[in-house]
Amino acid sequence: MKKLGIDKDRSRHRAGIARWMNEQARKFRVYGNVSNSQGSRGHSKDRRIKIYAPPIISIYDFNAERSDAFKRTMRFLTDIKKDFKNKNCFVDFSETVTVTAAAIIVVYAAIEQAGIGRKGKAEIIWSKSERVNRQLRLSNLSRLIRGHKISYALDSVSHMPIVSSVGGEMSDNVVDFIQNRIYTDMSAKVEHKYGDAVSETINNVGSHAYPQSNDEEKKWWLICHTMGKKLYLAIYDTGVGIPKTVVERRWFMEAFKFTYPQAFQEMMAENPGKETHLLTRLIPARISDHELIGMSMKGDVSGTKKEKRGQGSKSILALVEETSGGLLWVFSNNGVYRFDQVIKKPEIYSLPMSFPGTLVQWNIELP
Known part of the structure; x- marks a missing residue:
C-alpha cells in the first residue's frame, strides 16, 4: 500500500x-x-x-x-x-x-x-x-x-542528507552520526581519529577558504554515507581555493625551495634582494595549481612545525593511510590531488576547466 x-x-x-x-x-x-x-x-x-x-x-x-x-x-x-x-x-x-x-x-x-x-x-x-x-x-x-526549508536531525535518520553549515557547529553531529548509525562499534581511539579528521577539514574551511569573509559567510557542505564496506565522506566549500591560500603559509617558501629547487634558484636569480613575502606572489606563475595542492598536502617539510594548521590535512591522511583501501581526493581550482592507500604514492593532475572552490573526499574500508 x-x-x-x-x-x-x-x-x-x-x-x-x-x-x-x-x-x-x-x-x-x-x-x-x-x-x-x-x-x-x-x-x-x-x-x-x-x-x-x-x-x-x-x-x-x-x-x-x-x-x-x-x-x-x-x-x-x-x-x-x-x-x-x-x-x-x-x-x-x-x-x-x-x-x-x-x-x-x-x-x-x-x-x-x-x-x-x-x-x-x-x-x-x-x-x-x-x-x-x-x-x-x-x-x-x-x-x-523547490524552496523548502532544510533542517537536520541526524540522530533520527538512517541516511545522512547533505549537511550545510558554517564553523564547527555541526562537526560533533557528524562524528556522532558516524558512530551511532554507521560504525556502531567504534572505539574511543577510532572515534578520536574520525573526530580529528572531520574537525580539521571543517577548521581548514574556516581558517583558510574564505580569507576576506565574516564567520557567518564561511559556508561548507558535507555528505557522509556507506557504499558496501566503504565509508565515504566529502566536504566542500566555495572559497578561494588551496592554490590561492597555500602561498600564505609561513612554511611555504621553505617547502617550495625543498620541492622545486631549480625553480627556486631561477626565481631568486631573477629577483635579487626581493623580500620573501613578495616572492611568494610570483610562485603561482612558476608552478601549476595541482603542484600547489600537492605542496599543501605535504605541509611543513622543515620539521619545525611553523604552523599547526594547514599542515597537509595530516589527520585525514593518517586516517586514509592506516585503513585498508583508503582513498583521498582533493579538488581545488585547476588541480586535483589523489592518494591511494594501496599505491601509497600521491598523484596530482591538472583539470580541463576550473573547479569552483575546494572539495576534500575520503573513502575508507569499514571492518
Missing part, C-alpha cells in the same frame, strides 16, 4: 509539471540557455527558464580522453549560478543517468547559493532513472530546488 501511495504522489507531481510546462509554450530546447517567447504584438513575455542537467554528473572524469562529463558538469554549475535566480525555472534531470556523490554536493551548494533571495517558483523534472531520483531525494536536493 505504501508503494502504491508513493506512485500516486509521483503521478500527480508529474502531471503538475506537465501542466506547467504547457503553460510555458516552449518552442524549442537549447542546452543551458534561456528562451524568450514573444507575444502576438512582439512584446516580450516573462522568461521561462529550463536548466538542463547533463547525462553524467561527475567530477572524476577529467582526463583528456574522457573529460566530457567533467566539462558538462562544470557548465551545469555555471547555468545554475546564472539562471536559478530568475523567476519560474525548472532544473531538468530527465536525461541524467548517473550522479556521483562528490558531484551532487557541488550541485547542491550551487543551488543553495543561487537561491538566496530568489523569488518565483522553481521545480524539478525527475530523471528516467529511479536510482538518480533516489539520490536527489536522499540528499534533499529535490526539496532545496
Whole structure:
C-alpha cells in the first residue's frame, strides 16, 4: 500500500509539471540557455527558464580522453549560478543517468547559493532513472530546488542528507552520526581519529577558504554515507581555493625551495634582494595549481612545525593511510590531488576547466 501511495504522489507531481510546462509554450530546447517567447504584438513575455542537467554528473572524469562529463558538469554549475535566480525555472534531470556523490554536493551548494533571495517558483523534472531520483531525494536536493526549508536531525535518520553549515557547529553531529548509525562499534581511539579528521577539514574551511569573509559567510557542505564496506565522506566549500591560500603559509617558501629547487634558484636569480613575502606572489606563475595542492598536502617539510594548521590535512591522511583501501581526493581550482592507500604514492593532475572552490573526499574500508 505504501508503494502504491508513493506512485500516486509521483503521478500527480508529474502531471503538475506537465501542466506547467504547457503553460510555458516552449518552442524549442537549447542546452543551458534561456528562451524568450514573444507575444502576438512582439512584446516580450516573462522568461521561462529550463536548466538542463547533463547525462553524467561527475567530477572524476577529467582526463583528456574522457573529460566530457567533467566539462558538462562544470557548465551545469555555471547555468545554475546564472539562471536559478530568475523567476519560474525548472532544473531538468530527465536525461541524467548517473550522479556521483562528490558531484551532487557541488550541485547542491550551487543551488543553495543561487537561491538566496530568489523569488518565483522553481521545480524539478525527475530523471528516467529511479536510482538518480533516489539520490536527489536522499540528499534533499529535490526539496532545496523547490524552496523548502532544510533542517537536520541526524540522530533520527538512517541516511545522512547533505549537511550545510558554517564553523564547527555541526562537526560533533557528524562524528556522532558516524558512530551511532554507521560504525556502531567504534572505539574511543577510532572515534578520536574520525573526530580529528572531520574537525580539521571543517577548521581548514574556516581558517583558510574564505580569507576576506565574516564567520557567518564561511559556508561548507558535507555528505557522509556507506557504499558496501566503504565509508565515504566529502566536504566542500566555495572559497578561494588551496592554490590561492597555500602561498600564505609561513612554511611555504621553505617547502617550495625543498620541492622545486631549480625553480627556486631561477626565481631568486631573477629577483635579487626581493623580500620573501613578495616572492611568494610570483610562485603561482612558476608552478601549476595541482603542484600547489600537492605542496599543501605535504605541509611543513622543515620539521619545525611553523604552523599547526594547514599542515597537509595530516589527520585525514593518517586516517586514509592506516585503513585498508583508503582513498583521498582533493579538488581545488585547476588541480586535483589523489592518494591511494594501496599505491601509497600521491598523484596530482591538472583539470580541463576550473573547479569552483575546494572539495576534500575520503573513502575508507569499514571492518
